[in-house]
Amino acid sequence: MMRTPEAIYKYLRPDKKFPHVWCPGCGIGIVMGALVRAIENTELTKDEIVLVSGIGCSGRISTYLDFNTLHTTHGRALTFATGIKLANPELTVITVMGDGDATAIGGNHLIHACRRNIDINAIIINNNIYGMTGGQYSPTTPMESKASTAQYGSIEKPFDICKLVEACGATFVARGTTFHAKMLDAMMLRALNHKGFSVVEAMAQCPVQYGRRNKLGTPMDMMQWFKDNSVSSPAFDKIPPDELDEQFPVGVLVNKEEKEYIDRYRDIVKKAGGDVP
Amino acid sequence: MDTEDLDPIHIFSSWCKQCGICTTICPKKVLEIGPDGYPYAARPEDCVLCGMCDAHCPDYAITLKAKHEVKEEGEHE
Amino acid sequence: MNKRNEEVLLQGNEACAMGALAAGMRFFAGYPITPSTEIAEFLSAELPKINGNFIQMEDEISSMGAIIGASLAGTKSMTATSGPGFSLMQENIGFASMAEVPCVVVNVMRGGPSTGMPTRPSQGDVMQSRWGTHGDHPVIALCPKSVLECYTLTVRAFNLAEKYRTPVILLIDGIVGHMWENIEIPQAFEVTDRAKPTVPPEWYHPYENLPGGEITPLAPFGQGYRYHVTGMVHDRSGFPTLVHDEVEQCLKSITNKIKNNLHDIIDIEEYLLKDADVCVVAYGSVARSAREAVNMAREEGIKAGMLRPITLWPFPRFHLEDIAHRMKTFVVPEMNFGQVYGEVLKSSPKKAVRVTRVDGELVTPDQIFSKIQEVSS
Numbered sequence A: 001m002m003r004t005p006e007a008i009y010k011y012l013r014p015d016k017k018f019p020h021v022w023c024p025g026c027g028i029g030i031v032m033g034a035l036v037r038a039i040e041n042t043e044l045t046k047d048e049i050v051l052v053s054g055i056g057c058s059g060r061i062s063t064y065l066d067f068n069t070l071h072t073t074h075g076r077a078l079t080f081a082t083g084i085k086l087a088n089p090e091l092t093v094i095t096v097m098g099d100g101d102a103t104a105i106g107g108n109h110l111i112h113a114c115r116r117n118i119d120i121n122a123i124i125i126n127n128n129i130y131g132m133t134g135g136q137y138s139p140t141t142p143m144e145s146k147a148s149t150a151q152y153g154s155i156e157k158p159f160d161i162c163k164l165v166e167a168c169g170a171t172f173v174a175r176g177t178t179f180h181a182k183m184l185d186a187m188m189l190r191a192l193n194h195k196g197f198s199v200v201e202a203m204a205q206c207p208v209q210y211g212r213r214n215k216l217g218t219p220m221d222m223m224q225w226f227k228d229n230s231v232s233s234p235a236f237d238k239i240p241p242d243e244l245d246e247q248f249p250v251g252v253l254v255n256k257e258e259k260e261y262i263d264r265y266r267d268i269v270k271k272a273g274g275d276v277p
Numbered sequence B: 001m002d003t004e005d006l007d008p009i010h011i012f013s014s015w016c017k018q019c020g021i022c023t024t025i026c027p028k029k030v031l032e033i034g035p036d037g038y039p040y041a042a043r044p045e046d047c048v049l050c051g052m053c054d055a056h057c058p059d060y061a062i063t064l065k066a067k068h069e070v071k072e073e074g075e076h077e
Numbered sequence C: 001m002n003k004r005n006e007e008v009l010l011q012g013n014e015a016c017a018m019g020a021l022a023a024g025m026r027f028f029a030g031y032p033i034t035p036s037t038e039i040a041e042f043l044s045a046e047l048p049k050i051n052g053n054f055i056q057m058e059d060e061i062s063s064m065g066a067i068i069g070a071s072l073a074g075t076k077s078m079t080a081t082s083g084p085g086f087s088l089m090q091e092n093i094g095f096a097s098m099a100e101v102p103c104v105v106v107n108v109m110r111g112g113p114s115t116g117m118p119t120r121p122s123q124g125d126v127m128q129s130r131w132g133t134h135g136d137h138p139v140i141a142l143c144p145k146s147v148l149e150c151y152t153l154t155v156r157a158f159n160l161a162e163k164y165r166t167p168v169i170l171l172i173d174g175i176v177g178h179m180w181e182n183i184e185i186p187q188a189f190e191v192t193d194r195a196k197p198t199v200p201p202e203w204y205h206p207y208e209n210l211p212g213g214e215i216t217p218l219a220p221f222g223q224g225y226r227y228h229v230t231g232m233v234h235d236r237s238g239f240p241t242l243v244h245d246e247v248e249q250c251l252k253s254i255t256n257k258i259k260n261n262l263h264d265i266i267d268i269e270e271y272l273l274k275d276a277d278v279c280v281v282a283y284g285s286v287a288r289s290a291r292e293a294v295n296m297a298r299e300e301g302i303k304a305g306m307l308r309p310i311t312l313w314p315f316p317r318f319h320l321e322d323i324a325h326r327m328k329t330f331v332v333p334e335m336n337f338g339q340v341y342g343e344v345l346k347s348s349p350k351k352a353v354r355v356t357r358v359d360g361e362l363v364t365p366d367q368i369f370s371k372i373q374e375v376s377s
């Protein structure tokens, strides 16, 4: 497998200058590394890939990579992606969204993209916070965690993104973390090869807006927490509920075959008497 | 391992943001923070080319260079 | 008698959908809302027949996002809605303006604000179509008065969208959208297709200002021209920038491409204006009443005429200024409290009066006629 920097050089925009915008120790860079390693392991050319991102620190990924890239409006990446994929099903469409992007302002689009099972790959970078706007609480901020708009701790029950998208009909769902960087690219590769709507939740540290406010230590400490609390999904299912504390399952959580949206639309075209290419 | 191969780790300090992930994540404690604040390979001979450092560097500042195949270790679960 | 094409009885909304298909639209995304829904219903039946895409999205925000995405993939695309949905679309309409992505947004106007009067027509969104999205941005809005124009102006909306790489809004008032008329479907008309880049990918800058004001063609995604599209202020390659010159260049060029082509974009209809000293400025369904009122005035010996903006934005201000000196008064009837009246005042301060109606009924010829009488006595 190609190493990260080599893959990055290959897919990096030649006219974009590194170092990138993310803070020291930010997990988004690690997720982007995993994404390019996954893409490197497909047969896809740069021209065949459309990378659509929302707005946020995570959304900045689209600026750096040498694909057809689209930096949309906050929360709406999947809507633009849906238009692109329908208009040209030959393209591989990857969306990168933050936790706020995907599950707060864009929550409606997320659930409906799942329901349609349209062949789009969604990568949700979950750092449990609104990083870009300065650390406000997001739908995945844990209860009692502090945020710039939750000065006394959050009182809202967080989403479990993987459970949410599974319930809405996503046919491939996986969760990884920045600690499991190499597992993350293996999951992304499987997601890319999956036909239907796929979601990879990448748990990533935001040491600056989330970690510091909640005294979670260094970026490495935050990754160590991912390591210590993640349990591979089959093993997770065996943990008795009363022994569950902060653990969460990682790995491929859902992988099923179901007819994809564009295939179903092709049936409609046939019914209407149109020519399916 | 040939001694010529023994400095497999290159760190581009112009991309490095001194986050300290690589020095902590290396299972062999090869990397240390130098006096200038940037990591360097203090014990390159101990490097097992596991690839933990370069896959976890958020800034792509580490390149592992080796004449032989780099091992695919460090896969988790 | 000339041989005529067969006439067909069509509804305004249907004619709009047919015009879109004739213009080459092959992607529609929308969300149901009265009084625009017939457009979506019609296209849901017709688009699959020609291997086009129809999708009913989860709301109007996503409909707008989807048509921008489809357009970037190289397909002419459209959405249709009414007031509340038009409000939801505003952020992404701004995106299309900023990122210079051609698309057509149809707003069949109903009574507002808010849920307003879903089943009653209005012309209340004239200003929203101009300034609905934030920031200084260009806009083109066209306004049909008949079923035939629902067809022809939809074709024109696509042509302008492609030519100027910009969203174009079609403001159909609820009366025109739901009106039935016999029309002869136009057979020969110009269709502007998406221009293709003439330079190789290495030289391609999607936001470059070409000499002579020519607009850089938008390369469809997936054709070898990899570039970045963003709603942020960007440089000529599409990457976000805060460099002063580049910021100014970006914002000026999206506005100037419209401002420098007013003669091409603006279309008006003049009726009995040559010797007129009272000018009725009316658009959409109200222009039909206005025409009638002008005829009534002429019968009374009043030299009335009508100017109908077919292009509402950019507003035909210079056309009004040209004739203002010979007018005693402009009479501006509209189904709102005076949105276009405000624009007329800008060209002709102190010389305009309004006739407003917001009860969900058409301004009648009598109403306009009595105002004409009043101002000319």
Ligand SMILES: Cc1ncc(C[n+]2csc(CCOP(=O)(O)OP(=O)(O)O)c2C)c(N)n1
Residues within 6 Å of the ligand: A055, A056, A057, A058, A059, A074, A097, A098, A099, A100, A101, A102, A125, A127, A129, A130, A131, A132, A133, A138
């Ligand atoms: C419509 C709209 N509302 C609010 C914002 C401001 N905003 C920008 S990014 C962001 C949140 C980002 O959080 P997340 O999606 O989790 O991404 P992260 O920065 O954490 O990667 C917000 C609220 C916006 N750009 N647009």
Ligand code: SF4
Residues within 6 Å of the ligand: A021, A022, A023, A025, A026, A027, A028, A057, A058, A127, A131, A132, A205, A206, A207, A208, A209, A210
């Ligand atoms: S604010 Fe947080 S998420 Fe954003 S770049 Fe910094 S560390 Fe990363």
Ligand code: SF4
Residues within 6 Å of the ligand: B009, B025, B026, B027, B028, B029, B030, B031, B046, B047, B048, B049, B050, B051, B052, B053, B054, B064
């Ligand atoms: S490759 Fe492995 S052993 Fe070598 S320096 Fe990096 S982390 Fe340490």
Ligand code: SF4
Residues within 6 Å of the ligand: A025, B011, B015, B016, B017, B018, B019, B020, B021, B022, B023, B039, B056, B057, B058, B059, B060, B061, B062
């Ligand atoms: S992980 Fe990368 S950025 Fe962080 S200290 Fe090491 S080399 Fe520098």
Ligand SMILES: [Mg+2]
Residues within 6 Å of the ligand: A056, A098, A099, A100, A125, A126, A127, A128, A129, A130, A131, A138
């Ligand atoms: Mg976030």
